Amino acid sequence: MEYFIQQLINGISVGSIYALIALGYTMVYGIIKLINFAHGDVFMVGSFIGLFSARYLASVGLPPVIVLIISLIISMTVSALLGISIERLAYKPLRKASRIAVLITAIGVSFFLEYSGVFVLGPQAKGFPEILNKKQYQLFGSSVQVDSNQIMILVTTVILMIILQYIVHRTKIGKAMRAVSYDMEAARLMGINVDRTISATFAIGSALAAAAGVIFGMTYNSVDPMMGVLPGLKAFVAAVLGGIGSVPGALVGGLLLGTVETEISSLGYSSWRDGVAFAVLILILIFKPSGLFGKNVREKV
Template sequence: MAFLSYLINGMGLGSVYAIIALGYTMVYGIAKMLNFAHGDVIMIGAYTAFYCLTVFKFSTFTSILIAVLLCTVLGILIERFAYKPLRKASSLSVLITAIGVSYFLQNLAQILFGTNPKVFPELMRNSTFSLFDGQLTLSYKTLLTIIVCILIMILLTIFVNKTKTGKAMRACSQDKEAAQLMGINVDNTISITFALGSGLAAIAAVLLCMTYSTFTPTLGSMPGIKAFTAAVFGGIGSIPGAFVGGLLLGIIETLTKAYLSTQLSDAIVFMVLIIVLLIRPTGLLGKKVHEKV
């Protein structure tokens, strides 16, 4: 029964990774770049929600909504001013810029919000419920996180497969020139992708802070790197891959902490990634890219 409890908690953690990983994977799919500032968008989302809740005393729903909107705008601005001018530059320049944006946001947050840790207010009474005559105890938070993640996955899958904008996103990720010839505005489509990923980052931020309530301006770094790992693990560029990768990573991490070692859990997580990439370089659900000759 303990195993089942670890498994479900792992899925909860993995759901947060999955939501963050979606941002990495969608942006990679369309802009073919790794947006290393993505983790720091999460951090900005956390601070926004925090100030909305504590200083402005907004309701939980309003606070989350404002955080989502602000991160969406932030994502669009980052793309517009940091990455768009580099559309024709080498991928190395873009990568270095992304790392620069990441440090910029972290330092900006240190100036604006200070380096002292903040404590995120309790959004849900930490109530738990028991199943199987009290043998399995789960928290509502974990359950909520998993449900939110599944909902996001369903909505995103519908968006990408059924709507005109979603299909245009897929077209752009496959062939930008051909997409332009169809009348698709590639720049706008890339903006929409950044907006979506960053909005999701804000949701991830709130879910993250509900579980780990203390946070600092470097909040986004570790979940960011782990979610990036999850995206690569599942196959970067693939939306279902981000979901599967995120969940698996969360489960592996939690089980490692429970049965092997708390200190070594991150090392083991990254080792699993290396092994997966050795066996399947394109990730679990990654597509083989056929290079045109």
């Protein structure tokens, strides 16, 4: 039983990282129906910016908590700007083009970021500082173990999801986003600045990716230019699983995917892990083609 709970905790911590990345995916898809394949690479860029600012700030001698907060802010700001520029340069000129053209451009942007990373930073994996020292907490005697990072990831993901829900449903820009998502032309006719709304979407999505990147680096202590590929793919699966376009769906999809993967490994079938995870995806899509939370088609934010 303790073994099961321990594995559940492991699964939830893996899943919260997927969910954190999936939030950005699902948000961009919700507004402009674009699967932004460069999202995983913005995650990578965010992680590197976090690494460099954390190294610098720590060398100046600031306390760890301040280092973390400032690096997070720097990384999220720079990535938000990066997201806006990607949208302006690569996607905006194609807004009237077919969706497949935009999709291929997104893959192109993804490769561009990856290999620019290799060119500038070198292909080697770099160590990432822990920033906040991990603390281990024992539950149920000493048989179940949770570390402070695992708790932090889940809490951060839930908080960011709530903020996102608030922005989308309670603020003016959120209303504009929902309007653009519903009908871009009609929104424009109603006096909504569509370009600015889409930029805001990309800025928020990229900032989320950057936050995920910094937290990922702190948890797994290694970053490299290709680090966004696999988590990006898994997060995409998580977003589809939960119903792409739905914010709570991204959280549930991420947690579900993480838990399923972990439980498969914990039963001793570690080589079947990805196979079973994708089989679950296929099964859910057979019975619920729009994903778990995909039924409210009118609000795809």
